[in-house]
Amino acid sequence: MITDLRLLLGPSRAHVLTRYVAWTVAYGVLSGVAAALLVPVVEALASGAPVGPHLLTLAVATVAAAVVRYVQTMRGSAAALETMSSLHQRLGDHLVTLPLGWFDADRTGRLTRVATDGTMMITGIFAHLLSPLVVAVASPLTVTVALFFHDWRLGLATALCVPLLALAFRFAGRSLSRGEASNHAADVEAGSRVIEFGRNQRVLRAFGRNVHGYRPLEDAIEEQRLTRRRTLRQGVVGLSVSGLAVQLAVTVLILVVVWLALDGAVAPAVAVALVALAFRFAGPLADLSEYAGAIRIAGGDLRRLADVLREPAMPEPDRTAPLTAPGRIELDGVVFGYRPDTPVLRGFSLDVPPGSVTALVGPSGAGKTTVIRLLSRFWDVHSGVVRVGGADVREQTTEALTAQLAMVFQDVYLFDDTLEANIRLGRPEASDEDVAEAARLAGVDEIVARLPEGWRTRVGEGGTALSGGERQRVSIARALLKRAPIVLLDEATAALDPENERYLRRSIRELAQHSTVLLIAHRLNNVVEADQIAVVDDGRVVETGTHRALLEADGAYARLWRASTSGRGWRLTPG
Numbered sequence: 001m002i003t004d005l006r007l008l009l010g011p012s013r014a015h016v017l018t019r020y021v022a023w024t025v026a027y028g029v030l031s032g033v034a035a036a037l038l039v040p041v042v043e044a045l046a047s048g049a050p051v052g053p054h055l056l057t058l059a060v061a062t063v064a065a066a067v068v069r070y071v072q073t074m075r076g077s078a079a080a081l082e083t084m085s086s087l088h089q090r091l092g093d094h095l096v097t098l099p100l101g102w103f104d105a106d107r108t109g110r111l112t113r114v115a116t117d118g119t120m121m122i123t124g125i126f127a128h129l130l131s132p133l134v135v136a137v138a139s140p141l142t143v144t145v146a147l148f149f150h151d152w153r154l155g156l157a158t159a160l161c162v163p164l165l166a167l168a169f170r171f172a173g174r175s176l177s178r179g180e181a182s183n184h185a186a187d188v189e190a191g192s193r194v195i196e197f198g199r200n201q202r203v204l205r206a207f208g209r210n211v212h213g214y215r216p217l218e219d220a221i222e223e224q225r226l227t228r229r230r231t232l233r234q235g236v237v238g239l240s241v242s243g244l245a246v247q248l249a250v251t252v253l254i255l256v257v258v259w260l261a262l263d264g265a266v267a268p269a270v271a272v273a274l275v276a277l278a279f280r281f282a283g284p285l286a287d288l289s290e291y292a293g294a295i296r297i298a299g300g301d302l303r304r305l306a307d308v309l310r311e312p313a314m315p316e317p318d319r320t321a322p323l324t325a326p327g328r329i330e331l332d333g334v335v336f337g338y339r340p341d342t343p344v345l346r347g348f349s350l351d352v353p354p355g356s357v358t359a360l361v362g363p364s365g366a367g368k369t370t371v372i373r374l375l376s377r378f379w380d381v382h383s384g385v386v387r388v389g390g391a392d393v394r395e396q397t398t399e400a401l402t403a404q405l406a407m408v409f410q411d412v413y414l415f416d417d418t419l420e421a422n423i424r425l426g427r428p429e430a431s432d433e434d435v436a437e438a439a440r441l442a443g444v445d446e447i448v449a450r451l452p453e454g455w456r457t458r459v460g461e462g463g464t465a466l467s468g469g470e471r472q473r474v475s476i477a478r479a480l481l482k483r484a485p486i487v488l489l490d491e492a493t494a495a496l497d498p499e500n501e502r503y504l505r506r507s508i509r510e511l512a513q514h515s516t517v518l519l520i521a522h523r524l525n526n527v528v529e530a531d532q533i534a535v536v537d538d539g540r541v542v543e544t545g546t547h548r549a550l551l552e553a554d555g556a557y558a559r560l561w562r563a564s565t566s567g568r569g570w571r572l573t574p575g
């Protein structure tokens with residue numbers, strides 16, 4: 001927990017935690033010392049010796065413990081505030097260094113949950129949890145040392161209890177940790193299913209499903225219930241074992257004190273003080289048992305937050321390599337897979353000359369989108385090279401690489417702002433005329449004319465007020481406005497009505513005036529005019545050429561062409 005907190009604070013602020021822990025240790029030691037000083041007071045009273053100096057020492061230790069407690073609590077609040085502000089800053093700083101591929105829907109959902117829970121939990125850690133944890137170590141150890149001073153046999157008995165207690169607490173900790181991990185996984189699954197259920201209402205209702213007919217959600221809720229029941233049982237066993245161990249330790253210590261008293265080694269009054277000290281030894285441990293569940297849950301949340309910071313950043317050079325071939329794209333013998341054992345690209349090579357329009361075609365799952373992701377450096381290749389503008393993408397800063405690229409993906413995300421603001425994102429300093437021109441070319445002005453508030457209409461979160469094709473048109477307008485040397489365009493399969501296709505082709509022609517265009521085409525009639533068509537199959541380019549040349553070659557492309565035209569009953573005259 002302390003290691004994770006240090007990571008969240010970062011090296012420049014870690015001292016805040018070190019100081020807080022030091023004050024907490026000081027409090028634990030002083031409270032142990034104050035308890036141990038009761039014994040000489042009782043000894044002096046029982047033997048008739050002067051009690052004043054002992055009382056004074058006890059008073060000084062008690063006041064010191066109270067003062068240290070006050071400082072420790074104040075430091076705790078300051079450390080909580082510091083950790084929370086540092087947490088957001090460090091998470092933000094680290095997230096921008098992660099490869100774009102890291103941000104899939106699942107991870108982003110988890111991150112939202114972890115960051116929200118994490119903020120709540122950090123206050124709790126400093127307010128209630130870290131202190132009992134540290135005191136439960138410092139205070140009993142101080143009491144053990146003090147007992148050695150009073151009587152070595154009692155000290156030895158206490159010292160022997162320590163490993164037994166450590167074992168019991170380890171057992172309890174492990175069973176609680178296991179339970180916490182299972183509960184968290186079941187909660188995340190149930191939460192995701194609820195969100196899925198909400199998001200997909202239209203589909204579910206179309207198929208006559210309500211909450212009682214939607215198996216994945218029902219199963220997740222049932223699994224969550226069973227997991228909670230199972231982990232509760234495990235947790236109770238663990239806590240009972242640690243509670244029993246504390247009771248056992250106290251009983252052993254009391255028995256040793258009684259034996260010493262009967263033996264005449266300690267006076268009866270001193271024996272009472274020693275029994276009180278035995279309880280002082282066990283008290284913080286009993287507190288720890290009480291907080292153990294909450295500590296484990298907080299520890300799990302903290303670890304998941306720290307794990308985000310442990311994700312390796314995308315290595316980036318300090319300076320960008322010179323761009324020797326602006327607008328050129330080259331993939332050379334690229335091997336890449338999302339999992340180490342399943343390569344998606346197996347020696348993919350392609351040269352896209354500057355200013356050309358190249359279309360990637362091929363069966364679904366062949367790896368076309370993966371190529372575009374590698375060009376935008378969502379991930380790094382396993383072997384081979386990806387060059388954009390003549391330089392290896394790994395030798396370019398993110399800024400330099402993104403300046404060369406405009407991307408139009410299938411799943412276009414629009415911000416809940418006006419259409420104009422969403423297009424202007426492509427080049428914030430663009431003039432109003434340029435924005436309007438880009439919008440016209442991409443066919444966004446047609447959408448504007450239909451919307452109730454025209455240009456000022458907000459598009460809703462994610463652009464839900466627009467259709468898939470309309471969203472892609474806005475995204476193309478962004479790319480037109482950006483005037484980047486290279487445009488990567490993944491044609492939206494969901495949006496290929498004739499109107500969208502018309503705008504898409506017009507936009508490609510316009511983009512090709514200033515930029516290299518690499519297009520993933522799902523409909524072959526959109527690639528007929530391309531300068532180069534690359535047929536991708538099973539992670540490799542199997543054919544390249546123009547539409548006419550590839551038809552003449554009568555290979556993979558010609559087969560795809562025949563399948564697409566005959567399948568749809570089109571009558572297209574190529575060329």
Ligand SMILES: Nc1ncnc2c1ncn2[C@@H]1O[C@H](COP(=O)(O)OP(=O)(O)OP(=O)(O)O)[C@@H](O)[C@H]1O
Pocket residue numbers: 104338339344362363364365366367368369370371
């Ligand atoms: N994020 C991911 N994690 C794991 N596997 C993935 C991921 N994205 C794609 N894949 C897998 O990689 C393979 C290639 O996918 P890719 O999307 O590149 O194909 P594609 O040719 O673009 O297909 P389509 O034409 O259907 O879009 C597929 O088997 C796909 O399941």
